Amino acid sequence: MVPFNKYAPLALALALACGHGVAVAAEYVDVLDLPAKPSALAATGPLRDVTRAGARLVAVGARGHVVFSDNQGRDWQQAKVPVSADLNAVVFPTASEGWAVGNDGVVLHSRDAGASWEKQLDGRQIGALVLAHYQARALAEPGDAQWSTWVAEGQRLVEEGADKPLLDVAFTDALHGYAVGVFNLILRTDDGGRSWVPMQAQTDNPQGLHLTSIATADDAVYIAGEQGLLLKWSAGQQRFTALPSPYQGTWFGVLATPHAVLAYGLRGHVARSTDGGQSWAKVDTGLPLSITAASQDASGDIWLFSQAGHALRSHDGGAGFTLQATAPLAPVAGAVQGLADGNVLVGERGVRVLPARQDP
Template identity: 60%
Template sequence: MCSCYKKIMQLVLVVTLALQSVVQAASFVDVLDLPAKPSALASRSPLLDLAHAGQRLVAVGQRGHILYSDDNGKRWQQAVVPVSSDLNAVYFPTAEQGWAVGNDGVVLHSSDAGATWSKQLDGRQIGDLMFKHYTALALAEPDNEQWAVLAADGQRLIEEGADKPLLDVWFANDKLGYAVGMFNLILRTEDGGRNWTPFQDRTDNPQDFHLNAIASTGDALYIAGEQGLVLKWDDSHRRFAALETPYQGSYFGVVGQPGEVLVYGLRGHVLRSTDGGVNWVRLDSGLQVSISAALLDSRGHYRLFTQAGHTLLTDDSNSKLRLAAQTDPSPIAGATLAADGALVLVGSRGVRALPVEEQ
């Protein structure tokens, strides 16, 4: 083969690769700008959380999938969602108004009980939001070094891009709410999500541990995080104050009722407090697998669920756990009870509803 022919073939290869790169670049659409695709298999795709919107059930999961059911989880419809980012959590403080959060710093809002959604915030904006907020505070209080550090964190987030996972969301009503996520990322809104305020300076979390979950027990608001982190809202000091717990592993969730709170997480650990988090007692789950979801039933008892599909039930005093019989176990990421008493679960295999008689 002559050298001229080789050069021609090399040139053709270079041009072909260049054209492929151009085509790929032209066809790329950021998941934050790509609406979730309708799928007949959405209810069997991985789902990570679900909530009540009045009598309706709403579930969220990967690729921006949001589903809703008006018949206690028997049939599901796919919602209209403007992003394809994975969604990690959903919460409805009222029957109509709800919020969902997920990867890429995305915050979605629905005003029609979860049928349609709009984007309020994403990770491309969060860094700039932090930088401007804490720069303004640094200018107002130049002697306070904390503001400069947090402003620098905001600049770093701008440079890193949109990848800022939000892991949970909670709203007190249709105005006041929080979104929490990795590396102490926490945002607060007082106007239903139209504006968000960075809240990193209001947490006792100097090591920037992940904030995995936020939930109210009816008389207190708690955040559970990694490496034993549990925070409680202190209204007098307007901040989330750290509580001491006897376990230094990660907590994945909080559940409770007035006068009682449970935190749960890694390797089957469950801790219970009946004095606002001052003292904690470990509830023996008998498991070494992580607990990933929980609910409070109508009798005031708890059900906890694991990443391997186990179900744990508390006794009448909520001081002991027992393992329920397993049928077709699969990883569970979220759970709730439907209006008819059915147990509705979401996880890696999608959504399933267990009738009352099968629980």
Template identity: 55%
Template sequence: MEFSKRIALSALSLALLLQQGSGFASEYAEILNTPAMQSELAIRNQLVDVTQVGKRLIAVGQRGHIVYSDDLGQTWQQASVPLSADLLAVYFPTSTDGWAVGHSGVVLHSSDAGATWTKQLDGRQVGKVMLDHYSKLSAQQPDNQQLLTLADDAKRLQDEGEDSSFLDVWFENDKVGYIVGTFNLIFRTEDGGQTWAPILEQADNPQGFHLNAINKVGDELYIVGEQGLVLKFDQLSQRFISVPTPYTGTFFGMTGKPGVVLVYGLRGNVYRSTDAGLSWSKIETGLPVSIAAGSVDGAGNIYLLSQAGHVLVSTDDGQSFVLREQEPLAPVAGATATTDNQLVVVGNRGVRQFPVSATR
């Protein structure tokens, strides 16, 4: 589950939200208070992320739609969701507990493998949570200018009722997890989402770039974002420290396996590291379009998918990729390689599946 599975929907929706003016408050409240509409077309509409939980496939997308399949994608059911905000990412650290995040500062939790969901956080609460947290910290450290600035930003967020978007979610287990989003939003929970604490000051992102994706590859937890931003969690300092890269464009996600991490983004740019981000080499994809998603199958083959629907496959740990023939092309937002050797792809045409073809 990586980002540009959500780039088009996220960018367009965020731009529209920011332009809505006086009508925004009522619509904002409406989508947060209106359950997702049950529809037979949910499986064919815009879906943005997909994951596998045991034998179950779960996909999330526009208007709060969450669908799941227990028969390898042959038939789908729609989950019960208490709101209709656009959802951008889903992650399950266990076979039952999972989280989904999206626009309007939404954080949802499921304890039954995605069949039903409850809201843990929304944009009406984000500003207050941040203001309470940073007001307390800045009072304890009055000479810390960063904390004072974060408290001011939180007050403005609360007063103006600005929309907050969470773009990705990752959990270490059923208790400890992170959500990341626009303008350096990063929150952590240690109680399964019952409470969330902002940790913006613990990320080396002074410009406040959007944080597009978070994922653990091997033993390292990474965040990627705008203008070549790559952050890696440092256990000693308990901070997300900046990892220099040779690229200054936007990264949308990362994938890989122990010993290999790949970050990908705009205009087909992919970079590979085998030393936990200390050095990077550019991987030629031959594609001029953005890489939208990535996944690794059970045999260790690495897949990258473009925003236009191209499928790239690597059988040599990401050193090189070949373009797989796959017609017709259709926009891709997210993808996952399943345990039954299928590549499940979601986008504006709902869910599609292809057999994985690469072998080691």
């Protein structure tokens, strides 16, 4: 580390004197108001999620960077993004309309397959939104004591400012979607993100654990989180109800298919359910490393990826996995199957394409 320069205060004073009071430091601009800077290295920097928008690939990551590719990941262009907040997840329920979420409670919307984005919501607004929602519920149902608790939670969110990381997003179509994040933060939209409704009071999560992942399959919606938390939307109860969990550590993700649901997380733990989450079987991955991403290819095979970059492939709907040859290894934060037979992976070192390989 370079030692502190003892002459720095004197140099600053001289600079101010010579500049006749002109400021030498740029005025601070909040990342929520600062557009992402163009960078030739955007596709090689830290990226946290990737998805398909029709035939296009779209990836999101640090400093508001969004990149997209129209040739299966060989070349990437940077999108126009109105914020510099780190982005954590992206989804496109249609070929043109998509949403991305990230730190500081940011929710972004794209109408042109990820080439440009607009801000729909941020952490400065979420606190007031939650507070107003539960104040209205308390006024409408004065005999229900629970609403005072949620009003207090809304007030806390207002007081803490914009620091409200959203960790994942899921949409079933261009109108209906969810965003989830830290400390049980969950929002729902039924109008394409023009308005959002808080749902904290509709989760079986009394400890306020982080919600790390959300996924949909057909009409089912699943959430995974800290300390083994697994939830599923119950239309009858109008809430996310708790599911039994075979592991009490953190789940990093949940992959939902029409035939099975997989939860994956710390130290290689994977669990599989074929009855809508009512019971789970542990899946042996053979790896002691955290599983941080998953995808399903066109043939129905399920892929899991470790934090170090190992790839595991299942031909039987996730009941068993075999390790694939992927050297050199690189950390994986997100994965999606390209239109060609191969996975597109993102992580701290940007994008890489993993060609299809035969099982060893």
